Amino acid sequence: MRRLLIKGGFVVDPSQGIEKVCDILIEGGKVIKVEEGIPNTEASEVIDASGLIVSPGFIDLHSHLRDPGQEWKEDIESGSAAAVAGGITSVCCMANTDPVNDNPTVTRYIIEKAEKVGLCDVFPVGAITKGLKGEELAEIGLMVKAGIVAISDDGETPRDSKILRNAMDYARSLGIPVFTHSEDKSLSAGGHVNEGIVSTKLGIPGMPSEAEDIGTMRDILIAGLTGAHIHVCHVSSKGALSIIEWAKKKGINVTCEITPHHFTLTEEAVLEFDTNAKMCPPLRSKEDVEACRKALESGLADVIATDHAPHSEDEKLVEFCRAPFGIIGFQTLLPLSLELVRKGYLTLSELIKRLSTTPARIIRKKDLGTLKPGSKANITIFDPEEEYTLTRNEIRSKSFNTPFLGRKLKGRVKFTIYSGKIVYKNV
Amino acid sequence: MEHLISAEEISRERFYEIYRLSRKVKKALKEDRKKFSVLRGKCVVNLFFEPSTRTRSSFEKAGKFLSADVINITASASSLKKGESLIDTLKNLDMMHPDVIVLRHPCEGACYTVKRFINASIVNAGDGRHQHPTQALLDAVTLTEYFENLEGKKIAIIGDIVNSRVARSDAILFKTLGAEVFVYGPSPYMPRFPEAIGVKKLSSFEEVAEISDAVVLLRIQLERQNARKTFPSLREYAELYGMNKKRLSMLKKDAVVLHPGPFNRGVELNNDVVMSEKSLIFNQVETGLAVRMVVLSLLCRRKERLEEEVQ
Numbered sequence: 001m002r003r004l005l006i007k008g009g010f011v012v013d014p015s016q017g018i019e020k021v022c023d024i025l026i027e028g029g030k031v032i033k034v035e036e037g038i039p040n041t042e043a044s045e046v047i048d049a050s051g052l053i054v055s056p057g058f059i060d061l062h063s064h065l066r067d068p069g070q071e072w073k074e075d076i077e078s079g080s081a082a083a084v085a086g087g088i089t090s091v092c093c094m095a096n097t098d099p100v101n102d103n104p105t106v107t108r109y110i111i112e113k114a115e116k117v118g119l120c121d122v123f124p125v126g127a128i129t130k131g132l133k134g135e136e137l138a139e140i141g142l143m144v145k146a147g148i149v150a151i152s153d154d155g156e157t158p159r160d161s162k163i164l165r166n167a168m169d170y171a172r173s174l175g176i177p178v179f180t181h182s183e184d185k186s187l188s189a190g191g192h193v194n195e196g197i198v199s200t201k202l203g204i205p206g207m208p209s210e211a212e213d214i215g216t217m218r219d220i221l222i223a224g225l226t227g228a229h230i231h232v233c234h235v236s237s238k239g240a241l242s243i244i245e246w247a248k249k250k251g252i253n254v255t256c257e258i259t260p261h262h263f264t265l266t267e268e269a270v271l272e273f274d275t276n277a278k279m280c281p282p283l284r285s286k287e288d289v290e291a292c293r294k295a296l297e298s299g300l301a302d303v304i305a306t307d308h309a310p311h312s313e314d315e316k317l318v319e320f321c322r323a324p325f326g327i328i329g330f331q332t333l334l335p336l337s338l339e340l341v342r343k344g345y346l347t348l349s350e351l352i353k354r355l356s357t358t359p360a361r362i363i364r365k366k367d368l369g370t371l372k373p374g375s376k377a378n379i380t381i382f383d384p385e386e387e388y389t390l391t392r393n394e395i396r397s398k399s400f401n402t403p404f405l406g407r408k409l410k411g412r413v414k415f416t417i418y419s420g421k422i423v424y425k426n427v
Numbered sequence: 428m429e430h431l432i433s434a435e436e437i438s439r440e441r442f443y444e445i446y447r448l449s450r451k452v453k454k455a456l457k458e459d460r461k462k463f464s465v466l467r468g469k470c471v472v473n474l475f476f477e478p479s480t481r482t483r484s485s486f487e488k489a490g491k492f493l494s495a496d497v498i499n500i501t502a503s504a505s506s507l508k509k510g511e512s513l514i515d516t517l518k519n520l521d522m523m524h525p526d527v528i529v530l531r532h533p534c535e536g537a538c539y540t541v542k543r544f545i546n547a548s549i550v551n552a553g554d555g556r557h558q559h560p561t562q563a564l565l566d567a568v569t570l571t572e573y574f575e576n577l578e579g580k581k582i583a584i585i586g587d588i589v590n591s592r593v594a595r596s597d598a599i600l601f602k603t604l605g606a607e608v609f610v611y612g613p614s615p616y617m618p619r620f621p622e623a624i625g626v627k628k629l630s631s632f633e634e635v636a637e638i639s640d641a642v643v644l645l646r647i648q649l650e651r652q653n654a655r656k657t658f659p660s661l662r663e664y665a666e667l668y669g670m671n672k673k674r675l676s677m678l679k680k681d682a683v684v685l686h687p688g689p690f691n692r693g694v695e696l697n698n699d700v701v702m703s704e705k706s707l708i709f710n711q712v713e714t715g716l717a718v719r720m721v722v723l724s725l726l727c728r729r730k731e732r733l734e735e736e737v738q
Contacts, residue, residue, distance in 0.1 A: 195619065196620060196623075197620050197622070197623040198623070200589075200619070200620045200621075200623035200624060201595075201623045201624060202535055202536065202557055203535050203555060203556030203557040203558070203589075203590075203592060203595055204535045204536070204555075204556070204557070272539060273535070273536030273539040273540060275540075314512075317512070317514055317540075318512060318513065318514070318540070319513055319532070319534035319536065319537050319540050320534060320535060320536045320540065321534045321535060321555070322534060
């Protein structure tokens, strides 16, 4: 039997409280043991991980793989390749494909195609309502049977509170979380950037952070009403974070995620009308960025997720107000997150918790996000110190819509192991 | 000067250069000298994706008086209707070797979107709610002619500030020239972050009247009103914020009134204001032509020739 040995790396596994140099032995797609001094003779292949960090594979709760239907932006193959190049071994993909993932046939198509590609797990998120229209509930139960891990209408969270209530009630009984893009769209209507200093300078209609705060409050209250697990996506405002803090104290079953761009960039990134800095929620003020970092530090924010949203150059090379929202994020996840470690907001172990341990718990995957013997051998090995420039050549996505293109990044994935196989290496 | 996209690019020195030249041009125009060879062999394209009478004809005349070849393209006649992207339209035009492209577009930042793809100089003739730098120039020149200097002057802009590229451009240039800029109007039209464009909010017309050396009235832009109206009715606007005989009489003795035009009579001002000696509204139009002649000459690097010919 083939056995892979990861030798001499600094292993960080918050699920077991491991933070030391040791070796990991893998067989049959599973972790066999994590110990110091496992002899090379026990393995048929050895990865020398000395000087590198070894952690459970990253789990991205929020992405758009655009497959089926918008394959010119991305497909499951290119998306998987980009994910593993970013150290991500499990990808949750949103339902806004064409056709929408609101039925078990589409769910099965995504899972089967991802299995065929075989680079990483792809866990579909099912739609809450048919066609994301906010009117009728999608076949949530059948999609759960087919393999969805959560439900969400993402950017189209039902405006009708009764429908959202019914969906949350149902989700609770099915044991899955509801992912919400929380926003009062009537308040943010017509906006393209954060309402603030920059929007005033540029004259671009803004979206006040209060639109996010109001949406967050409503969605959380409905979750409280139903007892469902609400996972608030891409929180970007200080106000929304304080609402989540209140809800957690009150005992409402709420978790939340923050994207690397929201804890890295401020609204000033759009001063030059760069459509690659246009996303929803928008980049916000310095104060909001600091609140996001602090929330990750304190644990108020549970997870870092990318909201990887590919759009082709044809779509982004247009006037700012005509460009679609969204940026890619798989391959910048690690270096941008490591910046939080370098700046002292997170320890390495806390970072891995936000990238792997906690996301696994949120989608209820017991054998992921951990290196416990018997768990699936999804492992990310990275060099936190390696510096490089993000060029188009680096990018494995079909799309290049990122404001970090041309930037110097620090921290690089060296090996990604999925189900015991090396699916990416950069050596 | 490579492009003119935002009033932020105009330094004090640059302004006074333009001011000096446009006065000379105006003098020549007043002497009925209207044809110069400054831009012979140069080509100016006016590309307008929004309706405009004043600005477009002003740029057109400016080009023609200077003997440039002027091409006017309006959105309805262009291939944009056929689905061509803005960048492609501009690149195609650029391949015909224009020297200056004058662009008006409903989206903020349109000039920035296309700038790096073309060789011609770009003049922003209005991009959405963002900027309209030649309007700022002509307003500042008009006021400087009147006051000699804007240092320490207090200028109030009244109307729909948030949706106005004129307000944004004026505020920035007036500040560069040492003036203090204030804004006043219905609260939903006031910027939440006035400091972003260096202005202060006033809360009553009495305050405006007391401190202002000049008042810029803005047009109520019916085309930028969406379904959610920001004020109840035009009648109400006229009554509460419109400039009329009574309000005019409250202004300082030598205060003046500007309006970028086109104005909605009976809304932001009425006939008494238009005809008042305090009104510089029609001076603005004449100055606008001169300023644009100067700007085109500067962009085509023909400043010396302009100076010689208008002597």
